[in-house]
Amino acid sequence: MISVISVKLRKAKSVLSAINSVTRFSGSCKSSRNLFSELSLLESFKNDIPALVKKLEKLQNDLFYENKIVLHITSSKKIFEDHFGDRELTSLKDLYNLSKANIPSRLPSSFKRKNFSPEQLLKVVSTDESSYLVLTHSIDVTYNHPDYVSVALFAEYVGQLEGPLWKQIRGQGFAYSYDLYNGPATGCLVFYLGRATNVSKGYLAAKETIDNIVRENELEETQIETAKGALACGIIQKYETPSGSAITNVINIHRDLPLKHDTDVLAKIVETGEAELLKACKKYFQPIFGGNANLVVCCPTNKKEEIVGDLAGLGLKVKIIDDVEKYFQFLNLNSENGSEME
Numbered sequence: 001m002i003s004v005i006s007v008k009l010r011k012a013k014s015v016l017s018a019i020n021s022v023t024r025f026s027g028s029c030k031s032s033r034n035l036f037s038e039l040s041l042l043e044s045f046k047n048d049i050p051a052l053v054k055k056l057e058k059l060q061n062d063l064f065y066e067n068k069i070v071l072h073i074t075s076s077k078k079i080f081e082d083h084f085g086d087r088e089l090t091s092l093k094d095l096y097n098l099s100k101a102n103i104p105s106r107l108p109s110s111f112k113r114k115n116f117s118p119e120q121l122l123k124v125v126s127t128d129e130s131s132y133l134v135l136t137h138s139i140d141v142t143y144n145h146p147d148y149v150s151v152a153l154f155a156e157y158v159g160q161l162e163g164p165l166w167k168q169i170r171g172q173g174f175a176y177s178y179d180l181y182n183g184p185a186t187g188c189l190v191f192y193l194g195r196a197t198n199v200s201k202g203y204l205a206a207k208e209t210i211d212n213i214v215r216e217n218e219l220e221e222t223q224i225e226t227a228k229g230a231l232a233c234g235i236i237q238k239y240e241t242p243s244g245s246a247i248t249n250v251i252n253i254h255r256d257l258p259l260k261h262d263t264d265v266l267a268k269i270v271e272t273g274e275a276e277l278l279k280a281c282k283k284y285f286q287p288i289f290g291g292n293a294n295l296v297v298c299c300p301t302n303k304k305e306e307i308v309g310d311l312a313g314l315g316l317k318v319k320i321i322d323d324v325e326k327y328f329q330f331l332n333l334n335s336e337n338g339s340e341m342e
Contacts, residue, residue: 005039012128012298013194015324019123020134020296022328024188040325118294122308123321124301130176131199131299131307135191137288142184143257149268150280151182151189157219157227157277158285164209169193174202180285189288199297200310207289207314214282219274228269235262291315 008014018035045052118137141151158164159180169178175196182189193202213219238248239262252261287293295316299307308318321327 010127012125016132016298120295120316120318122297131196133193136188137293150276154277154280168205
């Protein structure tokens with residue numbers, strides 16, 4: 001496993017994900033787990049086998065102790081009655097009474113880093129020829145937030161095939177892949193560029209795309225309808241099979257969402273129009289490119305100076321990370337002490 005992780009850490013995308021995760025969340029949050037922390041943990045076990053055995057025993061207990069198991073059965077009412085007799089569940093609502101487990105619709109604030117201030121970071125990964133960028137900005141749009149649908153729908157609109165971002169980023173050859181989405185569970189709006197030939201110009205193209213939409217205050221109606229169809233299909237597909245339906249319902253139940261949550265979302269997709277999307281764009285999407293978001297770039301050596309210079313021209317002061325492990329140690333020490341990072 002150590003050798004496998006070491007290979008992955010020679011890939012820019014893996015390093016990018018690890019740095020972004022550790023800068024956003026504290027070590028007590030599962031979202032902060034990354035290849036670097038996993039490698040460190042495995043290394044520590046090499047000389048302490050008893051500690052490893054103890055952790056495995058705890059894991060076994062957590063997985064198989066009966067009070068921690070949640071059972072969800074999807075079947076017709078008749079089949080269920082035939083097999084379970086008087087233990088009939090008349091509806092999925094009864095599952096609320098079978099489990100006390102809960103998956104929060106958003107990570108608790110205690111998981112966020114203390115005194116977090118956004119940074120612009122760059123790490124050279126000489127073993128990878130492509131550049132990668134991830135931009136994260138805190139927003140308070142959970143699954144049951146009034147703006148949840150308008151944010152998700154605008155992200156679908158602006159990022160769809162042959163849509164605004166596709167034309168400006170993929171169309172001009174700045175990056176092979178891109179994404180812009182809301183993460184309700186982490187409280188983050190995320191912009192991503194992958195396998196980029198010119199990551200700074202891709203960032204600028206995305207910024208200009210959002211700024212132009214706000215300035216022109218107009219969207220293309222046909223692309224709005226296409227985005228609605230794509231977003232709705234993504235929800236419907238989760239219920240295409242009995243297993244998919246079961247998993248989706250269990251997740252919604254433990255997020256403390258109504259059983260008809262996805263039905264309500266589908267109805268709201270139909271009702272949402274241009275005005276709501278433009279409002280979401282200005283309120284949530286434009287600020288992500290305003291210089292107050294967390295930015296991480298991983299690139300090959302020959303792209304470093306160009307990227308730093310281009311981003312400096314946009315008012316972004318990029319900090320170079322020479323040693324990732326030392327940076328993580330520094331970050332964790334400051335987080336534990338509750339002090340600001342310089």
